[in-house]
Amino acid sequence: MKTNELRFHIASEFDVKLAVLQAGKFASAIDSNETVVQKIMTTVSELAQNIVKYAGVGHIHVRKICRSDIVVIEIIAEDTGPGIRNIELAMGDNFSSGGTLGLGLPGVKRLMDEFHIESNAKDGTSVTAVKWIHDK
Amino acid sequence: MADKHTQNYQKVPLQVTHGYLVASIQVYLDEHMLAGFRDDLLSEIRDSDIDGVILDVSGVSIIDRTSFASLMKIRSMISLMGTRSVLVGIKAGVAASLIDLDVDLSRVDAVLQLEDAFELFDGETGHLETIEEEIDTEPDEEQVALIDEGAIEDE
Numbered sequence: 001m002k003t004n005e006l007r008f009h010i011a012s013e014f015d016v017k018l019a020v021l022q023a024g025k026f027a028s029a030i031d032s033n034e035t036v037v038q039k040i041m042t043t044v045s046e047l048a049q050n051i052v053k054y055a056g057v058g059h060i061h062v063r064k065i066c067r068s069d070i071v072v073i074e075i076i077a078e079d080t081g082p083g084i085r086n087i088e089l090a091m092g093d094n095f096s097s098g099g100t101l102g103l104g105l106p107g108v109k110r111l112m113d114e115f116h117i118e119s120n121a122k123d124g125t126s127v128t129a130v131k132w133i134h135d136k
Numbered sequence: 137m138a139d140k141h142t143q144n145y146q147k148v149p150l151q152v153t154h155g156y157l158v159a160s161i162q163v164y165l166d167e168h169m170l171a172g173f174r175d176d177l178l179s180e181i182r183d184s185d186i187d188g189v190i191l192d193v194s195g196v197s198i199i200d201r202t203s204f205a206s207l208m209k210i211r212s213m214i215s216l217m218g219t220r221s222v223l224v225g226i227k228a229g230v231a232a233s234l235i236d237l238d239v240d241l242s243r244v245d246a247v248l249q250l251e252d253a254f255e256l257f258d259g260e261t262g263h264l265e266t267i268e269e270e271i272d273t274e275p276d277e278e279q280v281a282l283i284d285e286g287a288i289e290d291e
Contacts, residue, residue, distance in 0.1 A: 017166050020198060038197055038229025042237070045200040093238065104201050107237035 005063035008048075010077075011056065016048040023062045027073055030064055031133045039111045040073060043129055046104045046111075047077035054103070055081025055124060071133045075112075080124035087119055145172035150180050154254055157186045162195030165203035174210050181217050188257045189214050192250060194225025204239050211243070220260075222246065224253050 006026055008019040023044040027037045044060060051058035058079025065072050084090050084103070093106050105127070109115040114130035146163040159177060163169060181189065191207070193199070199207070207223075214221045223246040226234075234241070247253050 013166055013168070017164055021164065024197065034227070035229035035232055038227065039233050039236070041198040042200050042230075042233040045198060045202075046237070049200070049202060104237060107201070110236035110238075111233060 005061060008060045008062075010048045010051045010058050010060055010079075013049075013052060016045060016052060019048050019060050019062075020045045023060075023075070026062055026064075027131075030071065030073060036131060036133070040075070040131055043075055043108050043111050043131075046108050047075065047127055047129070050103050051077060051079050051081070055079035057081075058124075072113075073131045073133060075129045075131075076126065077129075078124065078126040083121040083124055084117075084119040085121075087117060091117070145169040148173045148176065150176065152184060152186060154258075155186060156188045156190055156254065156257060157181065157184065158190045158192060158250070160192045160195065165196060165199060165206070167202070167206070170203065170206045170210070174206075174213065177210065178213060178217065181214065181219060186219060188219055188253075189221040190224055190250065190253045190257075191221055192224045193230075194227070196230065197227065199226075199230050199234060201237050201239055204234060204237075208240075208243065220257070222253050222256060224248070224250055 006022055008015060008022070010016060010019060020041050024037055024041040027040040028034075031037060040062075044062065048060050051060070056079075058077065058081065061074075061076040061078075063074050065074055090103050090105055091109070105115075105117065108127070108129055112129040113132045114128075116128040117125070119125040145168050148163070149160050151158050151160070157177075157180060159173070161173070177189070191211075193207075211221050223244065225248065226246055245256075247256055
């Protein structure tokens with residue numbers, strides 16, 4: 001498995017902007033489809049802003065992974081913040097639709113092709129979101 | 137990075153064309169930039185005699201929930217100052233992302249190109265009349281009930 005990775009320390013809005021723009025460059029070098037690139041940038045923005053807003057500090061990893069059948073871009077957002085008390089609730093649309101309340105996680109799930117979240121009060125939160133890139 | 141709070145935000149060019157104020161937003165929308173833009177825009181509206189504001193976002197590659205909410209707030213402020221506004225040139229990927237994010241689009245007015253914005257504003261009165269006519273011709277529940285009764289009588 002071949003990988004190619006970016007890693008960002010996220011602690012301020014300035015860090016969010018840097019991560020979003022760099023992730024955009026990274027993604028457009030892999031996939032020329034503008035919509036795919038913009039969805040990846042939006043995902044990084046939403047996840048990085050959650051880190052700043054709810055955990056204070058954390059990391060974003062963006063990497064290209066060549067699977068046997070497909071190339072994907074994987075975004076991992078992790079922090080050691082307070083964790084999400086009720087993941088089911090956070091993943092429900094009622095909790096987060098409309099405005100900027102909630103974590104916007106259902107939105108991130110729709111933006112991407114794979115979505116996985118782990119969260120507890122002890123370790124914090126880790127969100128993995130994957131976009132399939134079709135032209136290998 | 138110590139000066140990041142004092143640095144000037146990237147200015148958005150504001151230009152009056154055909155009596156409308158055109159704001160060409162070509163930069164990344166962060167909180168700092170949007171606050172500076174809002175202040176500049178509202179002073180410009182106060183100081184100039186304009187008939188509408190055109191927010192050209194064709195150069196914006198990403199609008200997330202936060203920046204979308206800020207843009208909508210700016211539109212509400214423009215409206216409170218007594219003028220109208222329209223979004224121009226939202227990119228396909230931005231539109232697709234906003235739908236995935238499930239933001240409230242009920243108050244969004246958008247057109248594809250700058251010319252469309254001028255046309256929309258120029259012909260706004262005529263446009264509204266057309267909509268009212270459409271509403272008038274739609275049968276309401278009572279009318280539908282009457283038609284149904286008539287059908288029964290015919291049998």
